[in-house]
Amino acid sequence: MERKRTKSGNIRLADVAELAEVSLITASRFFSNPGALSVGKRERVESAAKQLGYVPNLAARALASQRTEIIGVLIPSLTNSVFSDVLRGIYDASEGSRYSIQLGNTRYSILQEEKLLRVFQSQRPAGLIVTGINQTEASRAILQTMNCPIAQIMEIGPDPVDMMVGFSHYDAGFAAASHLLAQGFQRIGFLGARMDPRVQRRFAGYVDALKAASRFDPRYIVTTPTSTTVTLGGTLFADLLAQAPDIEAVFCVNDDLALGVLFECQRRHIQIPEQMAIVGFNDLEFMASAVPPLTSVRSNRYEMGKSAVTMVTAAIDGFRPQELVVDLGFKLMIRHSSIARRN
Amino acid sequence: MERKRTKSGNIRLADVAELAEVSLITASRFFSNPGALSVGKRERVESAAKQLGYVPNLAARALASQRTEIIGVLIPSLTNSVFSDVLRGIYDASEGSRYSIQLGNTRYSILQEEKLLRVFQSQRPAGLIVTGINQTEASRAILQTMNCPIAQIMEIGPDPVDMMVGFSHYDAGFAAASHLLAQGFQRIGFLGARMDPRVQRRFAGYVDALKAASRFDPRYIVTTPTSTTVTLGGTLFADLLAQAPDIEAVFCVNDDLALGVLFECQRRHIQIPEQMAIVGFNDLEFMASAVPPLTSVRSNRYEMGKSAVTMVTAAIDGFRPQELVVDLGFKLMIRHSSIARRN
DNA sequence: TTGTAAGCGTTATCAT
DNA sequence: ATGATAACGCTTACAA
Numbered sequence: 001m002e003r004k005r006t007k008s009g010n011i012r013l014a015d016v017a018e019l020a021e022v023s024l025i026t027a028s029r030f031f032s033n034p035g036a037l038s039v040g041k042r043e044r045v046e047s048a049a050k051q052l053g054y055v056p057n058l059a060a061r062a063l064a065s066q067r068t069e070i071i072g073v074l075i076p077s078l079t080n081s082v083f084s085d086v087l088r089g090i091y092d093a094s095e096g097s098r099y100s101i102q103l104g105n106t107r108y109s110i111l112q113e114e115k116l117l118r119v120f121q122s123q124r125p126a127g128l129i130v131t132g133i134n135q136t137e138a139s140r141a142i143l144q145t146m147n148c149p150i151a152q153i154m155e156i157g158p159d160p161v162d163m164m165v166g167f168s169h170y171d172a173g174f175a176a177a178s179h180l181l182a183q184g185f186q187r188i189g190f191l192g193a194r195m196d197p198r199v200q201r202r203f204a205g206y207v208d209a210l211k212a213a214s215r216f217d218p219r220y221i222v223t224t225p226t227s228t229t230v231t232l233g234g235t236l237f238a239d240l241l242a243q244a245p246d247i248e249a250v251f252c253v254n255d256d257l258a259l260g261v262l263f264e265c266q267r268r269h270i271q272i273p274e275q276m277a278i279v280g281f282n283d284l285e286f287m288a289s290a291v292p293p294l295t296s297v298r299s300n301r302y303e304m305g306k307s308a309v310t311m312v313t314a315a316i317d318g319f320r321p322q323e324l325v326v327d328l329g330f331k332l333m334i335r336h337s338s339i340a341r342r343n
Numbered sequence: 344m345e346r347k348r349t350k351s352g353n354i355r356l357a358d359v360a361e362l363a364e365v366s367l368i369t370a371s372r373f374f375s376n377p378g379a380l381s382v383g384k385r386e387r388v389e390s391a392a393k394q395l396g397y398v399p400n401l402a403a404r405a406l407a408s409q410r411t412e413i414i415g416v417l418i419p420s421l422t423n424s425v426f427s428d429v430l431r432g433i434y435d436a437s438e439g440s441r442y443s444i445q446l447g448n449t450r451y452s453i454l455q456e457e458k459l460l461r462v463f464q465s466q467r468p469a470g471l472i473v474t475g476i477n478q479t480e481a482s483r484a485i486l487q488t489m490n491c492p493i494a495q496i497m498e499i500g501p502d503p504v505d506m507m508v509g510f511s512h513y514d515a516g517f518a519a520a521s522h523l524l525a526q527g528f529q530r531i532g533f534l535g536a537r538m539d540p541r542v543q544r545r546f547a548g549y550v551d552a553l554k555a556a557s558r559f560d561p562r563y564i565v566t567t568p569t570s571t572t573v574t575l576g577g578t579l580f581a582d583l584l585a586q587a588p589d590i591e592a593v594f595c596v597n598d599d600l601a602l603g604v605l606f607e608c609q610r611r612h613i614q615i616p617e618q619m620a621i622v623g624f625n626d627l628e629f630m631a632s633a634v635p636p637l638t639s640v641r642s643n644r645y646e647m648g649k650s651a652v653t654m655v656t657a658a659i660d661g662f663r664p665q666e667l668v669v670d671l672g673f674k675l676m677i678r679h680s681s682i683a684r685r686n
Numbered sequence: 687t688t689g690t691a692a693g694c695g696t697t698a699t700c701a702t
Numbered sequence: 703a704t705g706a707t708a709a710c711g712c713t714t715a716c717a718a
Contacts, residue, residue, distance in 0.1 A: 012711055023689050028713065038687060053488070058465045059405035060711035063694045068402070078431045081424060088421045091448045100462065103446050105434045119443065122401045145396075230629035259629060266634040286573035286602060291609040355695055366705050371697065381703060403695035406710045 011052045020048035031056060062124070071099045071312060072125040074116055076108040076132070076196065080228075082254075082282055082301055083131075086153065089305025090129065097313050099126065106131070108196050114139045121146060127312035133157040133164075134197045149315030151308040155198055156325055163315065164325040165307045169198045172297050172330045173205025176251050176279050179295070179332055181213050183340035185249040185277055188215065191236045191261065192223035192253040199253050202281065206251055219244045233260020234267075249277035249338065255284040258294055262337075278337040293335035300328045354395045363391035374399060405467070414442045414655060415468040417459055419451040419475070419539065423571075425597075425625055425644055426474075429496065432648025433472065440656050442469065449474070451539050457482045464489060470655035476500040476507075477540045492658030494651040498541055499668055506658065507668040508650045512541045515640050515673045516548025519594050519622050522638070522675055524556050526683035528592040528620055531558065534579045534604065535566035535596040542596050545624065549594055562587045576603020577610075592620035592681065598627040601637055605680075621680040636678035643671045 017027035022041050029036050030045040037045070048054075062068045073090055075083045087103075094101050102123060104116035114136050120128065121142060128143070128150040135143070143150055143161050150162040155169055180188045190206050192199055203223070210216040222240045226232060233256060240247060252258040258280030262272065270276050272292055280287055283298035307328070311321055360370035365384050372379050373388040380388070391397075405411045416433055418426045430446075437444050445466060447459035457479050463471065464485060471486070471493040478486070486493055486504050493505040498512055523531045533549050535542055546566070553559035565583045569575060576599060583590060595601040601623030605615065613619050615635055623630055626641035650671070654664055 010711085014711080024711095025690080025713080026688060029688090032713080036687070041688085055461075055464045057406070057467065057711055059402045059411070059467070060694090061713075062402035063400070063406050063696085064711075064713040066694065066713090078434060079424070079427050081422070081427070084422050084424070084427060088448075091421060101446065103444065105431075118398075121398045124400065124402070231632040234632055256629075260632060263632050263634045286599075289574040289577055289603060289606050291606045353695085357695080367695095368697080368706080369704060372704085375697080379703070384703085400695050403710090404697075406712085407695075407697040409697090409710070 010057070011054050013054070013056070015052055016045060016048045016054045019052060020044040068124050068126055069099045070102050070123055070125040071127045071129065071309065072102045072104065072120040072123065073129045074104045074106055074113055074120075074131055076106045078105050081284060085301035086305040089302040089307075090309050091305075092302075093306040093309035093313075097309070099309075099313060099316075108194065110134060110136050110139065114142070117142045126316050127151075129153055129308045129312060130161075132197055133160075135161070149312045149320075151312050153304055153308045155201070156327055160325055162324070163308075163311050163321065165304050165311065165328060166326075167299055167328050167330050169201040170205040170208075172281070172299070173202030173251075174209045175205070175330070175332055176202075176281065176297055177206040177209035179334065180249045180251065180277060180279060180338060181209065181215065183249075183277065183338060185340065186215055187217070187220060187244065187246055187248045189220040189222070189240045189244065189247045189250040190253070191233065191240065191250055191257050192221075193226055193228040193232055193236070193257060195223055195225055202253055217244075220247060228254055228256050230256050230260040230263070233257035234264035235260070237261045237264045247276070249273075249279070251279045251281075253281055255280040255282045255287055255294070255296055258296070259286065259290065262290055262294065272337050273339055277340070283331075283333050287333070288335065290337075292337050295335045295338035296333050298331045298333050300330075304328055353400070354397050356397070356399070358395055359388060359391045359397050362395060363387040411467050411469055412442045413445050413466055413468040414470040414472065414652065415445045415447065415463040415466065416472045417447045417449055417456055417463075417474055419449045421448050424627060425642075428644035429648040432645040432650075433652050434648075435645075436649040436652035436656075440652070442652075442656060442659075451537065453477060453479050453482065457485070460485045469659050470494075472496055472651045472655060473504075475540055476503075478504070492655045492663075494655050496647055496651045498544070499670055503668055505667070506651075506654050506664065508647050508654065508671060509669075510642055510671050510673050512544040513548040513551075515624070515642070516545030516594075517552045518548070518673070518675055519545075519624065519640055520549040520552035522677065523592045523594065523620060523622060523681060524552065524558065526592075526620065526681060528683065529558055530560070530563060530587065530589055530591045532563040532565070532583045532587065532590045532593040533596070534576065534583065534593055534600050535564075536569055536571040536575055536579070536600060538566055538568055545596055560587075563590060571597055571599050573599050573603040573606070576600035577607035578603075580604040580607045590619070592616075592622070594622045594624075596624055598623040598625045598630055598637070598639055601639070602629065602633065605633055605637065615680050616682055620683070626674075626676050630676070631678065633680075635680050638678045638681035639676050641674045641676050643673075647671055 013027050014024050017024045027045050077083050106113040117139050127148050131154050152164045155166040156164050222236045258278050261278055280296040283296035287294040287296045356370050357367050360367045370388050420426050449456040460482050470491050474497050495507045498509040499507050565579045601621050604621055623639040626639035630637040630639045
């Protein structure tokens with residue numbers, strides 16, 4: 001375990017080459033294309049590298065090769081478990097590849113997103129994954145100049161920057177509301193928090209579904225820009241009951257709110273679904289084991305993250321997918337909480 | 344918005360210098376130490392950079408300066424909301440600094456941790472944050488060679504690699520069990536999942552507390568290496584009831600399990616806390632708004648992430664903290680679910 | 687299969 | 703305050 005000392009104190013590829021008695025470039029090739037080396041040299045370089053504890057310098061590699069193996073990822077929240085799932089998909093997929101992930105948290109701010117994009121610019125990432133379709137003009141301009149494959153995730157829409165993986169939140173909101181209507185509920189409330197672009201599109205789906213059935217009433221709607229908590233679900237539900245005591249069902253824009261509503265109903269001894277139907281969104285794991293089990297809209301978040309990485313890495317390698325926009329869809333998980341009394 | 348084209352197609356500092364009619368190094372100084380420039384040149388460089396849309400190349404900077412502004416972070420899970428909170432603290436703190444975060448997910452595997460540490464080695468991070476104190480021998484060796492400030496987070500223990508921010512999971516487990524004993528419960532169960540090192544230390548605290556009170560009984564213990572879900576909480580609780588029908592209270596090693604127990608009790612019409620007391624761990628937000636509100640152990644996760652970054656960045660700048668080991672403690676949040684019937 | 691030479695874009699060093 | 707020159711550690715030509 002002797003240690004070569006160079007000016008900088010680091011073991012360089014040159015040190016490995018020297019010990020292995022090969023040229024620098026041969027040592028370099030051992031890492032990029034070992035098959036091109038003769039067996040003897042390959043073994044000598046390998047053992048020399050191990051003996052010296054050589055670790056390649058990524059900065060030097062990036063500078064010389066003019067490319068990195070970094071995929072930049074921009075998500076709006078670290079707390080929201082929706083994004084934990086997406087991230088898990090992203091990290092799982094990246095581990096099967098040679099790419100590493102550089103993560104940025106925009107906190108639901110498109111200005112912060114723009115800022116982080118500028119940071120990413122200096123890293124020269126090989127690919128990019130951004131959340132949603134509501135970038136600023138400046139962000140779009142930056143994305144254009146970065147000329148690397150880009151995936152927008154979480155939702156799909158017109159005018160993709162490059163690739164897209166997601167689903168229609170409008171359709172999902174419409175489907176959730178339609179389900180309640182189909183069950184025969186007439187006075188259907190909406191509880192919304194944070195009201196980010198995707199939440200707003202779910203909301204729009206709800207509004208249109210109710211309007212189509214001539215059941216729309218602004219009194220049924222309670223929203224807040226505040227971020228989501230379970231406790232908030234209870235509070236918003238209390239507000240809703242206050243302004244529309246005859247409400248029969250609630251569509252909560254996410255499952256945390258739905259859980260809060262469940263607890264509030266338990267507190268008030270409101271029977272679910274007999275006196276109040278509940279539908280959530282995201283289908284977090286606890287929805288199925290709640291009492292009663294809660295209806296929700298399942299999206300393929302893990303898959304979304306995984307696909308985004310797969311698409312981006314494939315595109316980096318020159319294999320651009322046939323379909324640039326991938327709709328992963330959603331699935332209404334109908335459970336006891338939204339089954340009509342009369343059924 | 345004209346665009347300079349160089350061999351590589353990128354705008355280099357040299358292009359900025361040329362346009363500003365200063366030397367390369369003067370342009371460089373504009374970014375590292377603008378105060379050292381005369382006003383005239385400063386303005387010329389600034390406008391030239393803006394005009395060309397210059398973006399510094401981090402790889403070149405890292406290579407030339409022999410340092411980066413990357414802090415590597417290794418956590419065991421992206422799904423566990425405990426780590427979302429820690430991460431939020433980490434990212435929030437990093438945004439106030441000039442450092443960016445490089446995240447790795449070890450999935451509770453110390454071998455994966457070792458692997459990721461090797462990846463980090465090639466990036467030459469300026470600082471490192473790792474989870475827990477159970478690194479492999481090889482990992483410890485790698486950490487030693489990276490000579491950068493390192494913070495171990497989540498728990499504290501003997502023999503820190505460098506710095507530490509966390510709390511004693513043993514003490515917390517002991518405190519939770521002691522609380523139930525103090526309330527007069529005699530047959531106190533333990534529900535555990537995933538059984539990572541910190542969970543095991545909480546378990547050890549529980550065991551010792553019960554033994555000290557001569558209330559320990561292996562029949563009261565149900566654990567599984569499986570990862571945690573709310574549903575699993577219900578299942579484990581059912582197992583516990585089967586093997587110890589006379590159980591009076593349960594200490595769940597995390598809040599998801601506790602929520603699962605709550606639901607299972609609701610399903611079985613078991614009154615909380617009259618027939619069954621529940622204590623969870625982590626104090627996730629929903630614990631306070633459950634029906635009844637659930638007792639839990641609160642840890643300062645967000646602070647933990649934030650402090651780790653603060654300590655590491657301070658150390659990078661040469662300001663090593665007085666106290667290398669910081670105990671952030673924990674707090675028993677006593678709520679209705681664990682108040683004894685006889686009180 | 688192997689090697690030589692010339693960068694990659696920036697900062698450190700040493701002058702002036 | 704400003705500049706010339708030599709690194710930094712690696713890869714991409716191109717050559718043999």
